[in-house]
Amino acid sequence: xxxxxxxxxxxxILIFLSSKGDKIMMTMFFAQRxxxxxxxxxxxxxxxxxxxxxxxxxSGLDFLVPQKFGGTKEDSAx
Numbered sequence: 580x581x582x583x584x585x586x587x588x589x590x591x592i593l594i595f596l597s598s599k600g601d602k603i604m605m606t607m608f609f610a611q612r613x614x615x616x617x618x619x620x621x622x623x624x625x626x627x628x629x630x631x632x633x634x635x636x637x638s639g640l641d642f643l644v645p646q647k648f649g650g651t652k653e654d655s656a657x
Contacts, residue, residue, distance in 0.1 A: 610635050613643055
């Protein structure tokens with residue numbers, strides 16, 4: 580659990596310090612990981628979720644995006 584928290588913290592620091600172009604590349608990277616099933620949308624760093632959602636929806640994969648981000652995926656808590 581500590582490792583997961585540390586990884587999340589490092590990811591958020593890197594995202595915060597990166598340039599706009601880097602953020603675009605990271606959203607594309609995470610969108611690809613969601614498509615391949617290697618990462619769930621919920622595991623995408625919160626600062627990138629909106630961009631990843633846009634990439635997935637633009638690719639016609641709105642079923643991978645939760646409804647609160649404009650997709651058609653039902654909330655896992657429901």
